[in-house]
Amino acid sequence: MAGSESASGGVKRGFKARIAYWRSWRSRHPRVAQAVWWTVTALSLALVLTALLMPNRIGALHSNRFTRLPGEAILGAAMLLALRRRPRMVVAALGGVLLGALTVLNLLDMGFVEYLGRDFNLVLDWGLLDDAQSYVADSMGGATAVAAAVGLVLLIGLLFAVMALATIRVSNLMMRDPQRATRATLLAATVWVTCSVVGLQNAGVPVASYRTADALVNKARQVRQTLKDEAAFGKEARTDAFGATPADQLVPDLRGKDVIFTFIESYGRSAIEDPVMAPGVDQTLATSTEALTKAGFHAKSGWLTSATFGGSSWLGHSSTLSGLWVDNQQRYRTVMASDHLSLTKAFQKTGAWDTVGIMPGVQKGWPEQEYYGLDTVYNAFKLGYQGPKFSWSTMPDQYALEAFQRLEHGRTDRTKPLMSEIILTSSHQPWAPIPKMVGWDDLGDGSIFDGIQKAGKKASDVIADSAESKVEYGKSIEYSVTALTQWMERYGTDDTVLVFLGDHQPITRVSGNNASRDVPISIVAKDPKVLDKIASWNWTDGLKPAKNAPVWKMNLFRDRFLTAYGSTPHPSNG
Structure with a gap:
């Protein structure tokens, strides 16, 4: 003491x-x-x-x-x-x-x-x-x-x-x-x-x-x-125009088709219209449209206004697939815990499709699998990739698509057609280093990308430089679109239907201070009846939507897609 x-x-x-x-x-x-x-x-x-x-x-x-x-x-x-x-x-x-x-x-x-x-x-x-x-x-x-x-x-x-x-x-x-x-x-x-x-x-x-x-x-x-919105949105999520639709009345006009919903990270309107990025991206879209046409495919494209901007991709995914405007985290949690029918789950509900998710960006538990109605999900660790990461992206899009083909789309023992949700991540910021296309037969376990990753630019050299970010962002979109459309040329069949779109615009440093929230969306198919069903949408022929092509809010896509392909509304009021 x-x-x-x-x-x-x-x-x-x-x-x-x-x-x-x-x-x-x-x-x-x-x-x-x-x-x-x-x-x-x-x-x-x-x-x-x-x-x-x-x-x-x-x-x-x-x-x-x-x-x-x-x-x-x-x-x-x-x-x-x-x-x-x-x-x-x-x-x-x-x-x-x-x-x-x-x-x-x-x-x-x-x-x-x-x-x-x-x-x-x-x-x-x-x-x-x-x-x-x-x-x-x-x-x-x-x-x-x-x-x-x-x-x-x-x-x-x-x-x-x-x-x-x-x-x-x-x-x-x-x-x-x-x-x-x-x-x-x-x-x-x-x-x-x-x-x-x-x-x-x-x-x-x-x-x-x-x-x-x-x-x-x-x-x-x-x-x-925000507090007021939580209660109002909870009530909105319990009301669903297709919530009580019988299984046999959901997407009957797509029966027998392999339907693929693909989101390309940060694929926004700026990629197509900004004077820095547009020349390369537009040329890629033109070249890809021509190549798909030679392979017997045709495409129509329009615009969707995303519920998010620059990031929070899951808000764009859920808005598109749920038919609800999911623009914040509370709304997202509400939707994921609800019985509101997602577009992908509609296919599972029919019992006529096997449903699969390819999620190279998921590196932990993903409870959303149940809401999206996916029987099987392949995360970053289940695709067999042994190559290097490309900054945030766990693997190049080309590899993820080839793994999808190997593990699911190319299976000969399947008794049902396949409905797939694929998230492509190579165009995720900071857009350095960026993968390059390699021979599809040379992909192996992905080790071939070691040299490409080491030779690429460092994220620290790009992330804070607006001009450099624009250039590299454009290149990343060119890569992702090329990988996806080449996969379609190589593996698509008469019964393949590809729907691909961006989840949101890139960050302000790239897209600009007054950029819209619009993202491109395209539907590609070989069967002319598939595109005939959406003729009334007045979308643009090809992979590049015209400047004046129709613009819808993202949440409107689910109902319009379901209706176009023969689904009958039966509202539920949970």
Whole structure:
């Protein structure tokens, strides 16, 4: 006990000694100490004002955004001036933490807009941060992902601490001369009201700012809307136009056909229309259309508006196949737990098809298999691949398609036709390194890709470079389309029906700030009756949809497809 008291006393004496040393240093070097004090104070003021005025869009980070007068600062100053010392310190520290949290939310909004085309959702999106770390680990390595996560946590903690110290320092500055601070606050309030009334602007931006209050109101509104949407969407998911359709009345016009639904990662409208990517992609589509035609196949193409942008591919998959607009994680969970009929499960329900999923991007348990009605699913570890990963993509699309042929499509012992869902991943960001086509007979276990992967570009050289990302993204789409259409030429039969589409547009850095959410969709078949069934859709002949081809929301595809191929609606109201 005595030893503990002695140690405690030693700590106190050491702390007092350091304070005494600092005070003596200030007295010995008054000018330097004063310069340090004013510098730290100015930085504190700048930090607080920056947090209050920071926009939540990268494109809005201009100087005129930070030369405004924040009304929240005036209200905060008035509150602090009215408080006694202890509550004032507490309120100042809490205000600093709040500004730190707001800064983090602004940065999250910037990142989400850049990658997913929308703001960060306070209710739904925390789980996506874990997915983001997994993406970094798959693309850049586990050590990089761990270092980035630890560094990010430390930076956020430091931001909160520094912001709290900054607001405390500003409050202490005001209390050095409360009367002058009160007059300055009243003057600032008068100026703010005047600027607001007359609508004074600086380069098109109002001088009188209430950015922080507006941001908090918007986030609160977003939370309320999200919670309200959960209940409304749950009711919507229980209603299904084809939910009670008997098995023998589902897709009767496709009986005997091998039907393949294929999603190409990030295959968006920008790939076909952007001046950087379009020349190569359009040439690939033209060449592939010609090659398919020579092999006896024909195609029609249109546009779908995706429920997601830049990422969260599963939202695009589920919107297309469920017939519901699944644009957030809560809706996705609701659909996956529902009995709402998916397009793929409709084939299973008939009992006339074997159903298979080829999922090279799945590397863990995938309970969604039941919702999609897939009898068998081949994940990344069940396709026999022994070659290298290509950044996030576990294997080249060409190999995944050849494995599909070997394991399922090419089987001669099958007694039923096959319905397949295939997810192709080679065009997944960061688009480096990109596989190259090899001889189909040379694929083997995938080891042939070792040299191609080593010779390819590094993800770190592409991921942050917009111009380079555009070029490499275009090449990745060319590769994926080529692999798929060559597979169709090589293995497609008179009874093969291929439906392929993109799940979403690429991220903003590639597609642009004002890009649509449209993705191409094509149906390819040799039997002319298959395409005759969709003649009324007015889609474009070939693999490239015309600029003015019809555009539907993704969730409309299921019902239109089922109807076109003879399905009879029998609504259910779960």
